[in-house]
Amino acid sequence: MTLKTILLGAVSALAFSGLASAETLTIATVNNGDMIRMQKLTDDFKAKNPGIDLEWVTLEENVLRQRVTTDIATKSGQYDIMTIGTYEVPIWAKQGWLLPLDKLGANYDQADLLPAIKDAVSVDGKLYAAPFYGESAMIMYRKDLFEKAGLTMPENPKWDFIADAARKITDKGSETYGICLRGKAGWGENMAFITALANSFGGRWFDESWKAQFDQPEWKQALSFYVNLMKDAGPPGASSNGFNENLALFQTGKCGMWIDATVAASFVSNPKESKVADKVGYALFPTSGDLTNHGNWLWAWNLGIPAGTKKAEAAQKFISWATDKAYTELVASKEGWANVPPGTRTSLYTNAEYQKAAPFAAMTQKAMTAANTAKPTVKPVPYTGGQFVAIPEFQGIGTAVGQQFSAALAGQMTVDQALQGAQQLTSREMAKAGYPKK
Amino acid sequence: MARKVSTRRKLIMSAIAWTLGILIFFPILWTFITSFKTEAEAVASPPSFLFFHWTTENYAQVQERSDYFLHFMNSVVVSLGSTFLGLLIAIPAAWAMAFSPTKRTKDVLMWMLSTKMMPPVGALIPIYLIFRDGGLLDTRTGLVIVLTLINLPIIVWMLYTYFKEIPGEILEAARMDGASLPKEIVYVLTPMAVPGIASTLLLNIILSWNEAFWTLNLSASKAAPLTAFIASYSSPEGLFYAKLSAASTMAIAPILIMGWFSQKQLVRGLTFGAVK
Numbered sequence: 216m217t218l219k220t221i222l223l224g225a226v227s228a229l230a231f232s233g234l235a236s237a238e239t240l241t242i243a244t245v246n247n248g249d250m251i252r253m254q255k256l257t258d259d260f261k262a263k264n265p266g267i268d269l270e271w272v273t274l275e276e277n278v279l280r281q282r283v284t285t286d287i288a289t290k291s292g293q294y295d296i297m298t299i300g301t302y303e304v305p306i307w308a309k310q311g312w313l314l315p316l317d318k319l320g321a322n323y324d325q326a327d328l329l330p331a332i333k334d335a336v337s338v339d340g341k342l343y344a345a346p347f348y349g350e351s352a353m354i355m356y357r358k359d360l361f362e363k364a365g366l367t368m369p370e371n372p373k374w375d376f377i378a379d380a381a382r383k384i385t386d387k388g389s390e391t392y393g394i395c396l397r398g399k400a401g402w403g404e405n406m407a408f409i410t411a412l413a414n415s416f417g418g419r420w421f422d423e424s425w426k427a428q429f430d431q432p433e434w435k436q437a438l439s440f441y442v443n444l445m446k447d448a449g450p451p452g453a454s455s456n457g458f459n460e461n462l463a464l465f466q467t468g469k470c471g472m473w474i475d476a477t478v479a480a481s482f483v484s485n486p487k488e489s490k491v492a493d494k495v496g497y498a499l500f501p502t503s504g505d506l507t508n509h510g511n512w513l514w515a516w517n518l519g520i521p522a523g524t525k526k527a528e529a530a531q532k533f534i535s536w537a538t539d540k541a542y543t544e545l546v547a548s549k550e551g552w553a554n555v556p557p558g559t560r561t562s563l564y565t566n567a568e569y570q571k572a573a574p575f576a577a578m579t580q581k582a583m584t585a586a587n588t589a590k591p592t593v594k595p596v597p598y599t600g601g602q603f604v605a606i607p608e609f610q611g612i613g614t615a616v617g618q619q620f621s622a623a624l625a626g627q628m629t630v631d632q633a634l635q636g637a638q639q640l641t642s643r644e645m646a647k648a649g650y651p652k653k
Numbered sequence: 654m655a656r657k658v659s660t661r662r663k664l665i666m667s668a669i670a671w672t673l674g675i676l677i678f679f680p681i682l683w684t685f686i687t688s689f690k691t692e693a694e695a696v697a698s699p700p701s702f703l704f705f706h707w708t709t710e711n712y713a714q715v716q717e718r719s720d721y722f723l724h725f726m727n728s729v730v731v732s733l734g735s736t737f738l739g740l741l742i743a744i745p746a747a748w749a750m751a752f753s754p755t756k757r758t759k760d761v762l763m764w765m766l767s768t769k770m771m772p773p774v775g776a777l778i779p780i781y782l783i784f785r786d787g788g789l790l791d792t793r794t795g796l797v798i799v800l801t802l803i804n805l806p807i808i809v810w811m812l813y814t815y816f817k818e819i820p821g822e823i824l825e826a827a828r829m830d831g832a833s834l835p836k837e838i839v840y841v842l843t844p845m846a847v848p849g850i851a852s853t854l855l856l857n858i859i860l861s862w863n864e865a866f867w868t869l870n871l872s873a874s875k876a877a878p879l880t881a882f883i884a885s886y887s888s889p890e891g892l893f894y895a896k897l898s899a900a901s902t903m904a905i906a907p908i909l910i911m912g913w914f915s916q917k918q919l920v921r922g923l924t925f926g927a928v929k
Binding site: 254489490 | 889
């Protein structure tokens with residue numbers, strides 16, 4: 216009898232599947248500070264657009280990627296707006312999965328978008344997603360430790376200088392490590408850094424006929440440099456450190472330098488979270504020898520509209536609200552200039568108030584301007600993308616290669632073995648995927 | 654005959670048991686403690702164990718940002734619904750296999766278990782398409798169905814082993830007294846197998862509560878259970894460990910408390926029939 220009652224209860228509860236009004240936009244997004252802030256400010260949008268309601272699905276990046284990819288590939292239409300990276304936008308747009316953003320309104324200032332970012336989210340000159348915040352990579356370093364060691368960081372340092380400085384600063388007794396870099400395996404973790412590093416050393420993933428290039432001297436030079444440097448001047452257990460682990464290390468004063476996404480600057484300079492907030496300096500991603508390639512790291516989180524949606528018009532209205540200049544001003548008025556989403560608009564970097572509130576603004580802009588995802592490497596390549604290769608196969612290959620390099624960093628295999636493994640598995644996967652394609 | 658156990662041995666055994674217990678419980682305790690820290694204290698090294706500024710700010714922020722009650726209700730409905738639906742199907746199935754086996758019964762049991770051996774992502778796209786066409790995406794009904802299917806092999810296997818322990822003669826006697834098949838199952842078999850059924854039920858509620866692959870992939874906002882609630886606090890770019898810990902504590906608390914109160918039943922059921 217009790218079983219029956221509970222069952223009945225369960226069934227009646229099932230009937231509550233929600234009564235959605237006609238214009239409820241479902242928005243899938245990642246969990247980061249800027250996006251959470253946007254959720255809080257949506258009353259402004261609702262006031263300006265009565266009749267449109269918003270529903271948020273916030274997920275961790277990897278879960279989100281799997282979730283929205285499944286949905287868009289099956290054209291299921293669960294979401295009206297998706298938060299996607301610069302990796303997905305060109306691939307999805309070419310598949311016809313995204314709607315072009317051609318109704319953002321007459322007042323929407325497209326010309327103000329940073330050119331590098333705008334190119335990364337456009338296909339054939341048409342915008343397929345609107346950037347919400349963007350980032351490149353740069354060096355964050357401890358001014359006090361540099362001073363103590365009698366070093367001066369140039370604005371445009373070379374890798375040799377970085378390696379010397381890191382070794383000088385390292386004092387393992389007091390748990391101070393010269394340099395913290397990503398080591399955790401993953402196409403968006405260690406491979407983002409190592410790919411940018413290899414770019415700056417003159418390496419490339421593929422030659423013009425899509426042949427893997429890990430057997431070339433540039434890769435050996437780059438990977439040996441990375442592994443040796445981390446062995447001498449990196450924190451212990453670096454092969455399991457990703458962005459968050461390094462952020463925690465840097466904030467608690469254990470790293471002399473950290474080279475990573477520019478968005479980290481707003482965390483490490485925030486006195487509420489960081490012990491070293493007033494001691495951080497910034498410099499460009501290093502170059503190697505005579506080369507001038509800064510790695511070409513460029514990433515943005517963008518809002519796109521899946522082709523399966525029935526609410527495209529309302530969705531464009533929302534995207535226009537969330538990514539236009541007025542939104543920046545809204546955040547500044549409510550939360551202060553230091554909290555506006557960075558890295559998408561030129562006007563932000565000419566704004567005096569922003570520059571005052573964000574000491575890292577100038578360097579961030581320089582880093583973003585220096586990045587060119589259309590020509591990421593010294594030698595010619597058949598692909599685009601800076602710290603990644605913009606082909607659908609890259610997620611799988613990148614992570615597998617990342618595991619090899621992470622093992623080399625952990626000392627489980629030599630640099631040569633790791634490169635050989637990377638070369639083999641990349642060649643095999645690319646052949647399986649039918650490259651070279653026309 | 655009771656064996657004499659020396660005090661020394663007892664002490665050593667107790668020490669080992671406690672160490673193991675604390676070791677296993679430690680991550681949950683740490684999550685709980687971290688949920689009362691500030692974000693800066695959560696990543697401090699060396700970490701402070703008890704002497705820090707305790708704050709409930711994280712809980713307030715989590716509460717403000719997400720609709721905990723909606724996710725909680727979804728978890729309750731989905732885990733209870735799938736467990737009861739599973740039992741409804743599995744009790745007759747296990748009865749048939751335990752008391753009226755054919756020469757293929759063993760193979761059928763093995764085949765059922767083999768469905769658990771495939772990585773779930775292999776079936777994601779077909780199931781997603783079926784759910785899309787059936788309008789089941791992001792519905793509690795859909796999640797109940799899929800979790801029932803996922804856990805059915807385990808339910809059938811557990812019940813089968815419990816039923817095997819019950820002498821078939823008792824059921825025969827009931828039959829000779831004129832009991833029909835449904836009556837035999839409901840009035841004779843089920844009461845005798847209550848400890849086994851109870852532990853199957855509890856274990857399946859826990860499994861369904863914690864299931865994170867299907868519940869995350871087949872839900873969006875309306876039917877999202879607590880697994881999605883936790884996933885919304887994990888971030889690859891930003892240290893939100895304290896908030897994540899608060900969300901995790903809120904998500905596991907109900908099932909932890911349920912487990913605590915029913916642990917006698919759970920242990921009794923799991924060892925049921927082991928010693929005769």
